[in-house]
Amino acid sequence: MVCKTNPKDRNIKRKISIIGAGYVGSTIAYALMMKELASEIVLIDINKKSAKGEVLDIRHGIPYMGSTTIHDGDYEDSKNSDLIIITAGRNRKSNETRLEMVEENLKIVREVIDKLSGYYTKGVIMIVSNPVDIITLKVAQWMDLPNGTVFGTGCILDTSRFVSVLAEFLGLNIEVINGLIVGEHGESQIPVWTKVTVEGRPIEQYCDAVSIKFTEVEKNMIAQKVKQMGTEIISNKGKTHYGIATCVCYLADAMLNRKSIIASVTSVLQGEYGVHDLALSLPSIIGRNGVEKRIVEKLDNHEMQLFRDSEKRLLLTIKSI
């Protein structure tokens, strides 16, 4: 089913394919449409009926908002996409970790890549399916594209949650806070406290100046809250999709509109911190071709130890597959 609505003159032709039209995929399509980031969006799902339903539903808002052509389709319709977003795979339950879904979701994404690769012509592949670090690594290996062309949303969502929890703790607007979470998008994520700033000054200095108690106790409390946030949402409503859809739009906007932002996303490391052949989140410059450069921050000893723990945890999981 193809829908061409409100054919405003579009001077930029940009195509985004989304594979997996469940909660996450369809919310991403909706958010992309609202932000008018693509001239064409294709939704592909093993459940064709469901993809068609999502397309119809999203399309009904287009006359009042946006100018995107949105349609459901098959893998051949993904040809010539500027961006391919993979969200196929089941969501986790509140009592399991993302890594516990690895076998199941890797099998699903393998199927997706087997079908997609025959039609792949160009474009960045963005992974959202969990466990995102391992799936990013495997897709990068299977597709064998230049480093950074396949990358995953990784810790961008955790970083965004971190900034939001910090803003609440400090009673400030999120805009004045800079935060960073690196490593695994999951249990071993690492808040990089040495890089947290409030309007440019280190958080410790700010808390000192305004007499806010800020010790290891507060740090641990904040870090735990951020780590548990996905689980908290899932135990309340059974899934998470709005937050990640916003993050995906932010990344898509940067890529397609060449904004060159820095975000903590996951890609296959090539010797950063001595790590090879493993995808982990690091602050990365996002450009037209995906991850264009990873930034190697100076971590303190404790942060470095936690980074090694994240590395070991993923290596063990990969070995066990």
Ligand code: NAD
């Ligand atoms: P969902 O169950 O609503 O949707 C999954 C979709 O994948 C379904 O429509 C299903 O039909 C489709 N699918 C299954 N097998 C397929 C196949 N072989 N080919 C094509 N499509 C197939 O789940 P959801 O809530 O949309 O979550 C999707 C994924 O996104 C999960 O792995 C979830 O953990 C992940 N997620 C990641 C983040 C993040 O920060 N990276 C955040 C939220 C969710």
